[in-house]
Amino acid sequence: MFGQIARFFGKRSLDAAATGRRWNGAPVQSRSINSEIQSGARITAARAAHLTRNDPMAASAVQALVSGIVGPGVRPVSGHPDADTREHIHRLWRRWIEVADFDGGTGFYGLQSLAVQMMVRDGEAFGHMLMDEAAPGPIPLRIRLLPYNQVPLDFPLRLHDHRVRAGIELDDFGRVVAFHALRHRPDDVTAPLAKAWETVRLPADDVCHLFAPQEAGQLRGLSWLAPAMLPLHDLSEYKDAALMRAKVAGLLAGVIIDADGSGGGLDGTQDGDTLTAGLEPGTLISLPPGKSIEFLDPKESAHYEAFTKAHLRAVAAGLGIPFEVLTGNLESVNYSSIRAGLVEYRRKVEAWQNNILVFKFCRPVWNRFIEFAALAGELPGYDRDPAAFHDATWLAPRQPWVDPAKDVQADAAAVAAGFKSRSSVIASLGRDPEQVDRELAADQERAGRLGLAIERPAPPTPEPTEAPADA
Numbered sequence: 043m044f045g046q047i048a049r050f051f052g053k054r055s056l057d058a059a060a061t062g063r064r065w066n067g068a069p070v071q072s073r074s075i076n077s078e079i080q081s082g083a084r085i086t087a088a089r090a091a092h093l094t095r096n097d098p099m100a101a102s103a104v105q106a107l108v109s110g111i112v113g114p115g116v117r118p119v120s121g122h123p124d125a126d127t128r129e130h131i132h133r134l135w136r137r138w139i140e141v142a143d144f145d146g147g148t149g150f151y152g153l154q155s156l157a158v159q160m161m162v163r164d165g166e167a168f169g170h171m172l173m174d175e176a177a178p179g180p181i182p183l184r185i186r187l188l189p190y191n192q193v194p195l196d197f198p199l200r201l202h203d204h205r206v207r208a209g210i211e212l213d214d215f216g217r218v219v220a221f222h223a224l225r226h227r228p229d230d231v232t233a234p235l236a237k238a239w240e241t242v243r244l245p246a247d248d249v250c251h252l253f254a255p256q257e258a259g260q261l262r263g264l265s266w267l268a269p270a271m272l273p274l275h276d277l278s279e280y281k282d283a284a285l286m287r288a289k290v291a292g293l294l295a296g297v298i299i300d301a302d303g304s305g306g307g308l309d310g311t312q313d314g315d316t317l318t319a320g321l322e323p324g325t326l327i328s329l330p331p332g333k334s335i336e337f338l339d340p341k342e343s344a345h346y347e348a349f350t351k352a353h354l355r356a357v358a359a360g361l362g363i364p365f366e367v368l369t370g371n372l373e374s375v376n377y378s379s380i381r382a383g384l385v386e387y388r389r390k391v392e393a394w395q396n397n398i399l400v401f402k403f404c405r406p407v408w409n410r411f412i413e414f415a416a417l418a419g420e421l422p423g424y425d426r427d428p429a430a431f432h433d434a435t436w437l438a439p440r441q442p443w444v445d446p447a448k449d450v451q452a453d454a455a456a457v458a459a460g461f462k463s464r465s466s467v468i469a470s471l472g473r474d475p476e477q478v479d480r481e482l483a484a485d486q487e488r489a490g491r492l493g494l495a496i497e498r499p500a501p502p503t504p505e506p507t508e509a510p511a512d513a
Contacts, residue, residue, distance in 0.1 A: 075257040079165075079264050080195050080208050087164040087190060089275075090265040094163050097278050099354065099368065100267060106367045107266065108159045110391045111399060113439035115151025118408055119474045121433030127423075128476070131431070134181065134415055141178055142407075144170075144186035150407070153185055157403055161252045164190045166263030168221065169250035169403060171410050183414040185250075185407065193223045194241075195262060208262050211243070216259070218246045250403045254394070269360035277353050284346055362390050388441050400436045408434050437469055 093100035118135065120128040139150035148156065153169070160167035168188040175182055193209040205212055211220040222241045226233035253263025267274070351371075358368040364383045366372055372380070412431050416424035424431050456462040465475040489495075 075260050075264075076208065076262070079260075079262045083165060083262060083264055084191065084195055086265050086268050086271070089271055090163050090165075090267040093267065093271065093274055093278075097274055099277070099357065100274055102370070103267070103270070103357075103361050103363065103368055104159060104162050106363050107162045107361070108155055110363070110367075110387070110441070111158050111394050112151070112155045113441075115154055116395060116399060116404055116436050116438045117151075117474075118404070118434040118436050119469075119476075120431075121435060122430050125476070127421075127431075131412075131415075131421070132474075132477075134420055135411070137179055138181050138183070138411060142183075142185050144172065144174060144184035150185070153187060154399065154403065157187055157250075157252050158399060160187065160189060161254070161263060161398075162266045164263075165265040165268075166190045166251065166253035168193055168223070169252065169407070170223075170244060171248050171250065171407065173414075180418045180420055181411065181414045182418075183411055188223055189227055190263070191229060192227050193221050194228070210261050218251075218261075220245050221249050221251070250406050252398065252402050254398055266361065270357040273353060273357050273360070277350065277357070281350070363387060384441070391441065392438070395438045396436075404436055408432070435469070437473070 090100070094104050095101070120131045122128045122131060142150035143153055157167040157169060167190065170186045170188055172184055172186065173182050174184040177184055195208045206222060209222050210218055211222060213219050221244045223244055225240055225242060228239070253260075254266065256264070265271070351365075354369055355365045358365040361368070364387050366375060366380060366383065367387065375383075409432055412421070412424075412428075415421050416428075416431070421431055453462065453467045457464055457467060468475040468478050
């Protein structure tokens with residue numbers, strides 16, 4: 043009886059927690075994500091950078107994620123209740139985004155693309171919001187992007203009232219209060235050596251830390267290529283081997299079989315162990331007795347294409363993007379399948395846009411921009427109601443569909459039926475409804491002034507349906 047009880051309680055019904063030959067060698071212990079990142083994120087980021095610069099699939103994956111998340115830029119629309127104030131804020135914003143980059147290489151929307159690219163490839167990016175008195179324009183705010191290794195992962199400093207883990211200073215409750223950054227990238231050979239390892243304390247309110255968290259309490263980011271990095275590396279070596287096999291198959295190469303071992307009596311040029319002999323049409327070669335030539339004919343892999351596709355589908359799944367977006371291969375899709383695949387992908391893109399890019403980068407920059415504009419005296423009435431000035435909606439560019447005409451017809455029918463508003467449709471296109479209305483009014487005014495007759499197409503009407511027989 044006791045044996046039956048022991049066997050009952052000793053037998054695991056959860057296969058994932060079972061033991062046996064099939065689980066030999068599988069890890070049974072895991073560490074926190076912070077420990078894993080602190081010990082392995084640097085090597086992972088270095089390998090991801092190498093793959094992105096040398097492997098076409100890795101480069102395509104990073105470009106697809108950046109273009110999907112950012113596109114031409116995620117843009118703000120002020121939510122201030124006064125229309126004139128909103129327009130004034132938008133004018134200030136349009137002037138500022140042109141000079142937002144401290145290094146002067148791009149504008150604010152270019153900084154979005156670069157920050158997301160660094161986050162996908164390296165795992166994280168840091169945006170330092172600082173004051174530049176020499177900057178043009180009334181608002182001296184500038185953004186400087188810092189790579190991941192400029193905030194060292196192995197920074198062991200312990201302060202009196204705070205602690206520093208992986209370059210991030212925490213208070214007694216575990217909240218981030220500051221970042222400790224190096225003055226220069228540690229792997230930049232062109233940077234001056236003097237004070238190269240000296241750190242600068244950056245308050246957390248001045249830094250946008252862009253990364254995709256995988257656990258609660260995660261401090262640093264991990265490359266998005268990590269799940270697909272080893273398959274990509276193996277696939278790259280497999281493709282190199284297949285290419286070399288195809289090159290050998292395209293050559294006229296042979297092996298001389300020397301039965302007596304003398305190796306003499308053959309015409310040609312000797313280069314080490316290689317004998318090079320030329321062949322011309324109609325050439326007859328006389329070989330010494332006991333020797334023959336066997337030409338090489340390596341067979342190409344019959345499963346190369348199927349194996350490569352299956353491998354790349356797993357890589358695309360690990361990266362969270364469709365296989366067709368990763369490879370550009372549309373040979374086996376139709377309208378329904380590609381649309382269904384893009385629906386799920388765009389849900390992920392919207393989550394990345396709102397939960398990472400807007401929350402961790404765009405929103406802090408907007409709030410600091412409003413504060414600097416108020417300090418510069420550009421926002422009268424800010425002291426009475428600061429929240430109204432900080433209110434904003436971020437509009438991501440709309441992803442085009444396979445058949446946009448049907449989507450336009452559906453939106454027009456929804457507006458006509460009262461299920462949607464024009465503003466919501468325009469906002470879903472990534473445009474500011476008020477700006478669109480101003481453009482339409484300007485078009486109508488210009489057409490009337492020039493005597494142009496511009497007709498708008500009538501909204502689509504639903505097709506009539508047959509009445510029931512018993513109606």
